[in-house]
Amino acid sequence: MYAGAYPNRLSRLAVLDGVTVLPGSPQTPIHERITEWAAQLDKIAEQKARGYRTIAEAAERMSAHNKRLTPEQALHLASHGVKQNADGGYTWKFDEYQKARALYRLSPDDHIALWSASAAPVG
Secondary structure, three states, X not given: OHHHHOHHHOOOEOOOOOOOOOOOOOOOOHHHHHHHHHHHHHHHHHOOOOOXXXXXXXXXXXXXXXXXOOXXXXXXXXXXXXXXOOOOXXXXXXXXXXXXXXXXXXXXXXXXXXXXXXXXXXX
């Protein structure tokens, strides 16, 4: 969406997620999507972020969820993926609100039109 809205601000575009709406898919009424979205945001606001005492502990947690990572890779990712809190512990830098399902859905044609607006190479 950003690429289509601000095509001159990009030097490159990497598309990490595929288009998730199939042509002709039924659309949930907007009032139901808003209600579901607000409930998701409320649930996220109530959750407490998982904390770690050390970066190594965060790396161990990452390794437990991804057995393909070497210990060195997990430690590298964790050292760049956590922030230190006021209490000295660590939490992931991840924005928890990204877990909420988007309120809107673009059609495949909308995605193509937005990506096409940018002259930046797409990878």
